[in-house]
Amino acid sequence: MFPFFPVAMDVAQQAYFQAHAEERFRTGNDVTAEETEIQPQLRYDFIWDGGQDHFVAIYNPRFIYSHTFKTPTINPALVNPGTLNLSDPNDTPFSALQNGGLALEMVRPRYRLALYQFGAYGPVTTTALLVHAPWVGEGPPPDPVPIIPSTIAARFTLLFLQTQALLPIKLSRRVALTPQFVYNSFGGADNASRAVIAATYGPGVSLALEVDASRRDRFTTTIGGGTIGTSFQDNRTGDTIYRAEASQAWRHYYTRSVYTELLAGMSYGTDALNGPAYYPLWSAGVYYDSYPFVRQPPGAQPQGGIPGHGNRLQLALLVKEAPWIDIFSGDLEERVVGIGAVNYIIGPTTLRAQVGTGVNAGNTQTVATYKIIEVEVGVRYAVAPTFFVEGGLRFGYQDFSNAIRANQITQETVYAGLTWAPLPARF
Numbered sequence: 001m002f003p004f005f006p007v008a009m010d011v012a013q014q015a016y017f018q019a020h021a022e023e024r025f026r027t028g029n030d031v032t033a034e035e036t037e038i039q040p041q042l043r044y045d046f047i048w049d050g051g052q053d054h055f056v057a058i059y060n061p062r063f064i065y066s067h068t069f070k071t072p073t074i075n076p077a078l079v080n081p082g083t084l085n086l087s088d089p090n091d092t093p094f095s096a097l098q099n100g101g102l103a104l105e106m107v108r109p110r111y112r113l114a115l116y117q118f119g120a121y122g123p124v125t126t127t128a129l130l131v132h133a134p135w136v137g138e139g140p141p142p143d144p145v146p147i148i149p150s151t152i153a154a155r156f157t158l159l160f161l162q163t164q165a166l167l168p169i170k171l172s173r174r175v176a177l178t179p180q181f182v183y184n185s186f187g188g189a190d191n192a193s194r195a196v197i198a199a200t201y202g203p204g205v206s207l208a209l210e211v212d213a214s215r216r217d218r219f220t221t222t223i224g225g226g227t228i229g230t231s232f233q234d235n236r237t238g239d240t241i242y243r244a245e246a247s248q249a250w251r252h253y254y255t256r257s258v259y260t261e262l263l264a265g266m267s268y269g270t271d272a273l274n275g276p277a278y279y280p281l282w283s284a285g286v287y288y289d290s291y292p293f294v295r296q297p298p299g300a301q302p303q304g305g306i307p308g309h310g311n312r313l314q315l316a317l318l319v320k321e322a323p324w325i326d327i328f329s330g331d332l333e334e335r336v337v338g339i340g341a342v343n344y345i346i347g348p349t350t351l352r353a354q355v356g357t358g359v360n361a362g363n364t365q366t367v368a369t370y371k372i373i374e375v376e377v378g379v380r381y382a383v384a385p386t387f388f389v390e391g392g393l394r395f396g397y398q399d400f401s402n403a404i405r406a407n408q409i410t411q412e413t414v415y416a417g418l419t420w421a422p423l424p425a426r427f
Contacts, residue, residue, distance in 0.1 A: 012051075016043035022417045025126045027410070032070040033089075035127055039064045052107045062097040066125050066155075089155055097122040097158065105301065111169045112301060120160040121189065126196065127411070129158065132393075134352050134378065137314035138302075140261075140285060141341035144356035144374035147398040147409045148197055156196040159189035166202055168299035174212040175300030180224075181205050187231070195233040202228040204243075210298035218298070220249040222265075228325055228332070239271035241325075241332050247281055256292040262286045265321050270330045278333050283320030288313070314344040321361075333360045333370070348382035352392070372398045378415075391416040 018041040026033045039062050046055040068089045101118040130145035167182040187199030204226030211219045223246045230238035247265025254260070265281040287293075290313045296302065318339045323332050341354040359371040378392025394413040 012045075012047045014045040014047075016045070016421070017041065017370070018043070018419060018421045020419045021416050022415045024127060024413045024415050028414050033066055033068040033125075033127060035064055035066040035125060037065075037128060054103075054105045056103040057100075058102075060130065061093050061099055061101040061125065062095075064095040064097070064125055064128055066093055066095070066127070087101055092123075092155065095123040095125055095128075095155060097124045107301060109170075111167060112299060114164075114166050114168075114301075116164040117160070118160070118162045120158060122157065123155055124158045125155050127413070128250070129197075131413075133375070135316065135341040135343070137289060137316075138342055140283075140318050141316045141339045141354060141356070143337050143339065144358050144372050144396070146372065146400075146412050147396050149400075156193035157189040158193070159185065159187065159199070161185040167298075170299045173297060176210045176297075178208045178210070178299065179205070180208070182226075188233075191233055191235070194231055198238075199231040200228055200229075202226055202240075212298060216253045220251075222247050222249070230325075239274075241269055241271045243323075243332070244268045245281060253293070253295070257290060257295065258286070258288050260288070263320075269323060274332075277332075279323040279332075281322050282319065283322070285316065285318035285320075285352045288315040290314070311347075312343075314343040314345075316340075316341045335359065335370075336361050350380040352376070352378045359401060370398075372396065386420060386422050388419040388421070389417070390419070 018215045020039040020041070022035075022037045022039075024035040024037065026035070039060060041058065041060045043059075047053070065307070066089070097120055099120040101116065103117075104113075104115045106113045126148035127146050132142040132145050135141040161183070162185075163183045164180070166178055166274045167180075168176050169176040170176050181203070182205075183201075183203045185199070185201040187197050187201075187305055188194035189199075204224060206224030208220055208222040211221075213219055223244075225242075225244040228241040228243065230241075232238065243264060245267035247263055249261060249263040251259055251261045261283070262285075263283040265282070267279040268276065268283045269277040269279065290311070316339070319337070321334065321336045325332060335358055337356065337358040339354070339356040344351045354376045355374070357371075357373045360369065374394070374396045376392060376394045378390060380388055380390040381390050392415055394411075394415065396409070396411045396413075398409045398411075400408075
């Protein structure tokens, strides 16, 4: 006789496959190289309890074949030759970065538990490392990402780990309280790799209170803190940075298609070398969507947009000031960022454009200087409901210097890709 196992009859399983490819070219006074990248994605969804519980497993490796035409000329007055990896990058042209994640979400009438684990390990090129995904019309557009110089090495081994846990609790129909924990580790995985990019790591906690004061106004009060450690080449470590911050955000809907979001607060950081410092924390953004915005109650899980008709226009403008960890020097610095993004959807065609700039400013206590400008334009066309082609141009200029290193990089990337995302198969 078979043993009895209580199996829910509302179980659903879905398998999903996606393939994406890009061709990139990097030029400038840093390195000249060509890259071909293929990103297959395997995804498995398991849904049960009437759709209230959801488990996701994703495997998304990055396979990159690169050829370097020119390496930069090293100025020994600016870069210590002893820190250089002088091997020919074409000796190992193939990189395979292993990348994946797990997620579990459990929705109950009064709370929602969400657990996420992401990780990546393996060789990756400096050209491919930090490329943000395009803005898809939800939330703030992404910040301009630093351009990793190839002065030290054109390829290195990356280690990335991120653990997140959040528990939105619905105190009432209009009020939710969300405690959150996060642990991040990002940077070079070994001694040689940390000469290219330092390894930063540390935990953080926060507590957010969301209140719908009216049909048009939402206020979010957040407090949080954490520690940040940094490891450099030759087992050198930076002083541990202790951080705490508090902020107040206000979102106001003027119409179903326009809202603004303002944030003000203060961040505190201290370490043994620089001592304590206070950093202003503020942002101002305006968002427009010709289709209506989705207004979920506080603590609710994100959902898809409301269907609209005709062509669709999405706009976002954001200016903010906040401290960031300079991945080159490992210091906590104040940075001002401005970003503008637009999407225009005409039937199966999506036109995208984005520009972002950032500069360190304010009461930074380090000698490092940093500024960047990043521009991207692209087009995506749906050949079929499950098959997309895309192409575009990314341009970035970065000027960075500190007591150890200085570089000015111009990076131009032409990319073309295809995505095949077959409809999920239920079994």
